[in-house]
Amino acid sequence: MNKYYEILGLKSGASQEEIKKAWKKMALEWHPDRNQSEEAGTKIQEINEAYEILSGKKQAPREEPQANPFQNPFGGNRFRNRGFRMKARPINLVLDLTVEEVYNGTTKRVQFHVDRTCGGCHGTGGLKTTACPVCQGKGMYTDRDMRFGMHTFVMCNNCSGSGQVRLESCGTCHSKGTTVQVETIDLKITKGTVEGSKIIVTNSGSDVPGADRSDVFFTIHVLSHPIYELSGLNVNKKEELSFVDMVLGKNVEIETLAGKFKIDVPTNCEANKVVRLRGLGLIDEETGITGDLYVKLVPKVPKEITEEEKQILEKLRSSVNFS
Numbered sequence: 001m002n003k004y005y006e007i008l009g010l011k012s013g014a015s016q017e018e019i020k021k022a023w024k025k026m027a028l029e030w031h032p033d034r035n036q037s038e039e040a041g042t043k044i045q046e047i048n049e050a051y052e053i054l055s056g057k058k059q060a061p062r063e064e065p066q067a068n069p070f071q072n073p074f075g076g077n078r079f080r081n082r083g084f085r086m087k088a089r090p091i092n093l094v095l096d097l098t099v100e101e102v103y104n105g106t107t108k109r110v111q112f113h114v115d116r117t118c119g120g121c122h123g124t125g126g127l128k129t130t131a132c133p134v135c136q137g138k139g140m141y142t143d144r145d146m147r148f149g150m151h152t153f154v155m156c157n158n159c160s161g162s163g164q165v166r167l168e169s170c171g172t173c174h175s176k177g178t179t180v181q182v183e184t185i186d187l188k189i190t191k192g193t194v195e196g197s198k199i200i201v202t203n204s205g206s207d208v209p210g211a212d213r214s215d216v217f218f219t220i221h222v223l224s225h226p227i228y229e230l231s232g233l234n235v236n237k238k239e240e241l242s243f244v245d246m247v248l249g250k251n252v253e254i255e256t257l258a259g260k261f262k263i264d265v266p267t268n269c270e271a272n273k274v275v276r277l278r279g280l281g282l283i284d285e286e287t288g289i290t291g292d293l294y295v296k297l298v299p300k301v302p303k304e305i306t307e308e309e310k311q312i313l314e315k316l317r318s319s320v321n322f323s
């Protein structure tokens with residue numbers, strides 16, 4: 001845990017308020033939009049991860065124990081008692097959001113299938129159970145390694161670590177110990193949630209006998225939009241303008257995610273010129289960082305013209321600046 005405090009420049013045991021303050025300050029300082037240094041990308045990830053873990057939004061990754069061939073007589077992936085319960089494998093889901101949803105923030109009701117401890121047998125798979133005769137109901141036994149005189153804890157294979165064995169099977173879960181259920185969660189989507197970001201809901205996943213309920217990881221996917229294209233917090237859009245407006249210049253009203261907005265198209269505006277509107281991109285609710293809106297001014301050619309317009313354009317064609 002200490003390393004996460006260190007990343008944020010804090011002493012271990014700092015308050016939630018201090019953690020949030022330090023994170024905001026560092027996130028602003030290292031945000032790749034502002035910080036051009038090469039390490040900014042990895043640094044911001046570290047900072048965000050430290051914040052998510054210290055604020056309880058995410059679980060710290062478990063440190064894998066050192067592989068020691070003498071410590072585990074079965075080798076491989078067998079359960080070893082390490083003083084804490086194993087956690088069931090996380091559920092990974094993709095959450096589709098619209099551009100409007102990530103711009104405005106929303107609460108999203110999501111439903112997904114999970115395995116939950118069977119109510120009929122309380123996860124044992126049998127209606128009647130008895131203490132495992134091999135481990136005397138402990139779920140593990142100690143094994144002495146004669147070469148080193150050490151004791152190791154080994155999971156009991158007879159009861160898969162549960163300490164209980166079945167006398168009768170359960171009809172509800174067909175002895176699986178779990179049944180499939182639908183979990184419903186109302187997920188808060190903060191403003192400025194970007195493509196690829198993760199929302200972690202701890203202990204909402206599946207039950208596995210002998211382990212803690214798993215976490216659920218949602219990876220955000222922002223659906224493509226007919227007008228707005230997102231790039232991180234920045235937004236891109238095209239604005240079609242008559243070529244007459246682009247030559248003569250005009251104050252035009254354009255649609256943005258923040259509402260209608262007026263921009264000045266300069267005289268003799270070049271085709272595909274990009275205008276940057278600061279602060280009109282996504283607003284990250286948690287850091288206060290805002291993206292920009294980039295508007296590409298694209299000349300529009302009419303699909304048909306009248307005889308009169310044709311004559312004007314013919315005249316124009318032979319004039320000095322249009323020939």
Ligand SMILES: [Zn+2]
Nearest residue numbers: 132135156159
């Ligand atoms: Zn046992």
Ligand SMILES: [Zn+2]
Nearest residue numbers: 118121170173
């Ligand atoms: Zn059951």
